[in-house]
Amino acid sequence: xxxxxxxxxxxxxxxxxxxxxxxxxxxxxxxxxxxxxxxxxxxxxxxxxxxxxxxxxxxxxxxxxxxxxxxxxxxxxxxxxxxxxxxxxxxxxxxxxxxxxxxxxxxxxxxxxxxxxxxxxxxxxxxxxxxxxxxxxxxxxxxxxxx
Numbered sequence: 203x204x205x206x207x208x209x210x211x212x213x214x215x216x217x218x219x220x221x222x223x224x225x226x227x228x229x230x231x232x233x234x235x236x237x238x239x240x241x242x243x244x245x246x247x248x249x250x251x252x253x254x255x256x257x258x259x260x261x262x263x264x265x266x267x268x269x270x271x272x273x274x275x276x277x278x279x280x281x282x283x284x285x286x287x288x289x290x291x292x293x294x295x296x297x298x299x300x301x302x303x304x305x306x307x308x309x310x311x312x313x314x315x316x317x318x319x320x321x322x323x324x325x326x327x328x329x330x331x332x333x334x335x336x337x338x339x340x341x342x343x344x345x346x347x348x349x
Contacts, residue, residue: 203339206261209274214267221261222282222345226332227253234329236261236276237322246319248311251278255306258282258294278308284346292344 206221227234232254239246260283262275277283281294289295296304313319342348 203337206263209263210265212267212272213265214270216264216266216270218262218264218266220283221263222341223259223261224257224345225253225259226329228329229332235322235325236278237319237326238274238276239319243319244314244316246313246322247276248313248322249276249278250309250311252307255304256280256308278306280304280306282345288347 203221206219225234225236232252233250234253235248235250236259237246237248256278258279258281260275260277260279262273262277264271264273266272280296281289286295298304311322313322338345340349
């Protein structure tokens with residue numbers, strides 16, 4: 203858990219890792235972001251979304267060898283990737299009426315200047331200033347079944 207935010211080079215046999223987050227959103231409108239930045243700080247991808255529309259966030263990491271795939275996923279959602287009954291019991295799966303819908307907006311940005319990346323990092327710091335993170339070293343309630 204201590205290295206969720208660091209990526210190493212390809213590692214054949216790497217076991218996929220899944221991290222569950224409840225992100226801080228802007229107090230006024232719920233907007234938040236997730237950024238994936240390269241080590242040099244010159245390139246980044248930023249995913250923006252609203253925590254009132256998509257309150258759950260999952261980071262998927264699979265840094266296996268080239269044949270296995272080296273991939274990450276930044277996934278905002280209405281619920282976490284648990285079994286449906288578990289998520290339904292915690293009221294995280296929207297139940298829509300016939301012809302109902304759930305609208306959620308996401309924005310994907312590509313950044314290739316240190317100045318634009320620094321501006322996003324400053325936004326991130328402002329969001330993080332809302333409180334200290336709570337880190338759970340093992341899966342458990344209310345985010346995942348106890349292991």
